[in-house]
Amino acid sequence: MASLKDLRGRIASVQATRKITSAMKMVAAAKLRRAQEQAEAARPFAERMERMLASLGASVKGSPGAPALIAGTGSSQTHLIVVATADRGLCGGFNVNIVRRARQLIQKLEDEGKTVKILCVGRKGRDQLRRLHGSKIVQTIEGVGRRAVAFSEADEIGDKVRSMFDNGEFDVCTIVYARFQSAISNVVTAQQLVPAEPPVQDDKSQQDDLGGAVYEYEPTEEAILAELLPRNISVQIFRALLENAASEHGSRMTAMDNATRNAGDMINSLTLTYNRTRQAMITKELIEIISGAEAV
Amino acid sequence: MADSKVAFELVSPERLVVSMPVDMVVVPGGEGDFGVLPGHAPLIASVRPGVIEVYEGREVSDRIFVAGGFAEVTGERCTVLAESAVRVADIDVGDAESDLRTAESDFASASSDSDRADAERRMGVAQGKIDAVRRSSH
Numbered sequence A: 001m002a003s004l005k006d007l008r009g010r011i012a013s014v015q016a017t018r019k020i021t022s023a024m025k026m027v028a029a030a031k032l033r034r035a036q037e038q039a040e041a042a043r044p045f046a047e048r049m050e051r052m053l054a055s056l057g058a059s060v061k062g063s064p065g066a067p068a069l070i071a072g073t074g075s076s077q078t079h080l081i082v083v084a085t086a087d088r089g090l091c092g093g094f095n096v097n098i099v100r101r102a103r104q105l106i107q108k109l110e111d112e113g114k115t116v117k118i119l120c121v122g123r124k125g126r127d128q129l130r131r132l133h134g135s136k137i138v139q140t141i142e143g144v145g146r147r148a149v150a151f152s153e154a155d156e157i158g159d160k161v162r163s164m165f166d167n168g169e170f171d172v173c174t175i176v177y178a179r180f181q182s183a184i185s186n187v188v189t190a191q192q193l194v195p196a197e198p199p200v201q202d203d204k205s206q207q208d209d210l211g212g213a214v215y216e217y218e219p220t221e222e223a224i225l226a227e228l229l230p231r232n233i234s235v236q237i238f239r240a241l242l243e244n245a246a247s248e249h250g251s252r253m254t255a256m257d258n259a260t261r262n263a264g265d266m267i268n269s270l271t272l273t274y275n276r277t278r279q280a281m282i283t284k285e286l287i288e289i290i291s292g293a294e295a296v
Numbered sequence B: 001m002a003d004s005k006v007a008f009e010l011v012s013p014e015r016l017v018v019s020m021p022v023d024m025v026v027v028p029g030g031e032g033d034f035g036v037l038p039g040h041a042p043l044i045a046s047v048r049p050g051v052i053e054v055y056e057g058r059e060v061s062d063r064i065f066v067a068g069g070f071a072e073v074t075g076e077r078c079t080v081l082a083e084s085a086v087r088v089a090d091i092d093v094g095d096a097e098s099d100l101r102t103a104e105s106d107f108a109s110a111s112s113d114s115d116r117a118d119a120e121r122r123m124g125v126a127q128g129k130i131d132a133v134r135r136s137s138h
Helices: A004-060 A094-111 A123-136 A151-166 A203-210 A221-295 B093-109 B113-137
Strands: A078-084 A115-121 A137-141 A172-182 A185-194 A216-218 B006-011 B016-022 B024-029 B032-036 B043-047 B050-056 B059-066 B069-073 B077-082 B085-087
Touching (some): A004 A221, A004 B006, A004 B016, A004 B077, A078 A094, A078 A123, A078 A151, A078 A221, A094 A115, A094 A123, A094 A172, A094 A185, A094 A221, A115 A123, A115 A151, A123 A137, A137 A151, A151 A221, A185 A221, A216 A221, A221 B043, A221 B069, B024 B043, B024 B077, B050 B113, B059 B113
Parallel strands (some): A078 A115, A115 A137, A216 B043, B006 B077
Antiparallel strands (some): B006 B016, B024 B050, B050 B059, B069 B077
C-alpha cells in the first residue's frame, strides 16, 4: 500500500503533466487555425493550375513528343516515395498512420520486384522507417514549416525531385501525406506526382467557359507544358505539406485533449485513494488510542 | 459589350492576391505584353517577370509586379498564376538592388549550369522590380 507521501508525490506529478498537455493543446489549437487558413488560401492556386493542366494534358498526353514528366519514362521499375511526416511527436497516430501507409506501399512495390527509394520530409518518418528501410532512404529533409510552410521550402523539395528525375534516378514518384478533413480526422493519401496525372476534365464547365472554342497557346503548347509541369510538382508538394501541417496540429490537439482528460481522471482517482488512506490511518490511530485506554 | 468586364484573378501559391472585375488588364506575356478586354479569344500564355496593369475605364488603377508565371484567358475571365506578386507601390528598391547584386555575384561564381540559370532568373526578377518602380515614379 502506497504511503501518503507517495500519493501526494504522484498527484503533484500528474497535475504538472496535465498543465503541460493542456498548454500544448491550446498551442496546437492556435496553430491549427493558422495552418487551416493557409491551406485554404493556397487552394485557389492549385485549383487553377489543375484546370490549366487538365486542358493542356488532355491534348498532349497521347502524342509522342509529350514531356517525360507527364508521359512517364516508359518504365516503372524504380519508385521514389516522398514520405511527409512531422518533425515532432506527441500527436497521436498522425506519424504512425502515414508511415504505416508508406510501409504498405513499399512492401507492395517490392513484392512486384520494383526498386524503391525513399525521400523523408520530417524527422519522425525517418526515425520510424530507418530500422527496416534505412538503406533505401535517399535523403531526409527536416525543419519544414517550423513556423509556417513557405512555398520556397516546397520548391526546394520539388527541385530535389526534379533533379533526381532528370538524372534518371526514378521512374515514378509518389507522395504520402495526411489530407486534412477536420480537427479530429485526416485521411492518409498516396498521390502520384510523376508522371503527372492530369485531373479528369469537367466537360460541362469547360464548354460553358469557352463556348466551344479552343485555347490558343503562347508561345506553344509544348513550351508551356514544359514550364508548367515542373512547377506543378512544387505546387502539389506545397499543397501536401500544408494539408500535413493542418492535420498534424489537428491530431496533436485531439491527442493532447485526451491526455488532459485522462490526467484529470487520474488525479480524481488518486485523490480518492489518498483521502481513503488518510481516513484509514486516522481510524487506525483512534482504535489504538481507545484500546490503549480500555486496557488501563 | 460596353458594360461588360473581365473577371481578373491574380493568384500566388500562398494566396489569392486580387480578384475583381476590371475593364482591361495588360499582362507581360513571354512573347510580349498583351491586353485583355472582354471577349478575348481563349489563350494560355507564359508570363515573364514584369508589371501587370489593371485598367478601370481609361485609367490604370493598379500596378502589380509578378515574377513570372502563367496566364489563362477566356472570354469572360483572366487568371494569372504568379510565382510571387507584389504591388509596385510596395516594392522596396533598396531590397531589390541588393537582391540584384547578390544574384550578379552568384552568377559570376556559379559552378554549374543550373546554378547559373537560377542566378540569371533572380537577376531578371530583381531588375524587373527596379524597372517597375522607375517607370511608375515618373
